[in-house]
Amino acid sequence: MITETFIIASIIAGVNDFKAHFTSHGNTECNFRYNKMKTPLIIEQHFHGAYGVDFNKAGVNDILELSQKLRKTGIGKFFPTLVTDSVSNINRQISIIKKAAEQDKNIAGIHLEGIFINAEKKGIHNPEHLLPLTVDNYRLVEDDFIKIVTLAPELDKGLIDYLKEKKVKVQAGHCTGFGNVDGVTHTFNAMSGVSHRGVSTALSALVDDNVYAEIIGDGVHVSDDALKLFFKAKPADKVILISDALPITYSSLKETVFADSKIYYDGNKATSSAGTIAGSTKLLPEIIQILGKKGMFNPEFIENSYHYHNLEPDGFFELDEEYNIHLI
Numbered sequence: 262m263i264t265e266t267f268i269i270a271s272i273i274a275g276v277n278d279f280k281a282h283f284t285s286h287g288n289t290e291c292n293f294r295y296n297k298m299k300t301p302l303i304i305e306q307h308f309h310g311a312y313g314v315d316f317n318k319a320g321v322n323d324i325l326e327l328s329q330k331l332r333k334t335g336i337g338k339f340f341p342t343l344v345t346d347s348v349s350n351i352n353r354q355i356s357i358i359k360k361a362a363e364q365d366k367n368i369a370g371i372h373l374e375g376i377f378i379n380a381e382k383k384g385i386h387n388p389e390h391l392l393p394l395t396v397d398n399y400r401l402v403e404d405d406f407i408k409i410v411t412l413a414p415e416l417d418k419g420l421i422d423y424l425k426e427k428k429v430k431v432q433a434g435h436c437t438g439f440g441n442v443d444g445v446t447h448t449f450n451a452m453s454g455v456s457h458r459g460v461s462t463a464l465s466a467l468v469d470d471n472v473y474a475e476i477i478g479d480g481v482h483v484s485d486d487a488l489k490l491f492f493k494a495k496p497a498d499k500v501i502l503i504s505d506a507l508p509i510t511y512s513s514l515k516e517t518v519f520a521d522s523k524i525y526y527d528g529n530k531a532t533s534s535a536g537t538i539a540g541s542t543k544l545l546p547e548i549i550q551i552l553g554k555k556g557m558f559n560p561e562f563i564e565n566s567y568h569y570h571n572l573e574p575d576g577f578f579e580l581d582e583e584y585n586i587h588l589i
């Protein structure tokens with residue numbers, strides 16, 4: 262006879278009996294298997310908005326409402342990410358995001374992606390707003406709430422050391438070089454690719470075990486083979502899943518203006534009029550489902566963001582066999 266106590270004990274055992282196996286570094290298959298697991302809420306450290314809210318344009322209430330929606334999907338803390346923009350717009354949005362953060366502890370800091378990147382790898386960023394990587398230029402936008410800066414190390418003129426002193430996470434992205442960085446921004450995208458000669462940002466990201474590496478596993482930005490290479494090469498405790506989601510994500514918009522560019526969404530991917538792939542149109546809960554079904558998801562990836570930013574979880578969820586999130 263199955264008693265209530267037995268059922269409860271089984272659930273607890275299921276949660277605790279967390280089994281995540283990676284079929285060892287070096288196998289051709291990346292295959293994580295596990296039972297029911299208790300996982301801290303997801304941290305999104307790189308996305309530009311969702312549900313029609315654009316962090317480069319949003320008001321305080323837009324951001325607070327977005328935070329509520331994110332929480333229901335399993336995302337806890339997040340870092341609103343500002344794409345390259347004018348100094349005045351960036352300053353305006355920093356103060357708006359800070360005001361929202363005073364009322365909502367899920368807003369963990371700002372990720373500044375741009376103005377200090379390499380025009381050669383600009384992606385959809387507007388090169389008109391790019392600035393040389395000097396401390397003086399950083400002071401034009403400097404704020405304690407900026408916790409991550411994506412920049413091009415090969416163009417550094419003293420900014421990296423300054424940011425490190427201030428304990429701001431420095432990430433190489435939209436660049437061709439590498440250097441004294443804490444992390445790498447959307448590995449493979451908008452950087453020099455894996456190459457056996459010369460400097461390759463992607464290759465350095467893969468082989469430097471001390472550096473955290475962001476990856477967009479949405480099935481659009483990085484091919485399955487490149488994902489396999491990434492998960493084989495990168496120590497599991499240095500993987501940071503990101504969505505790089507665009508404001509158009511989970512909205513009914515088919516086109517929008519983002520980073521001064523018109524962006525078109527065809528139901529699968531978002532591109533500029535020139536066909537350049539923009540950010541993703543999925544948030545991390547959906548990306549986790551995509552990776553999970555490919556046998557490429559490891560819950561450790563979520564914990565990594567807590568270690569990277571020295572944050573404590575304040576909520577948990579469980580994943581079922583279909584990688585659906587159930588808040589607990």
Ligand SMILES: [Zn+2]
Pocket residue numbers: 307308309342374505540
């Ligand atoms: Zn981005």
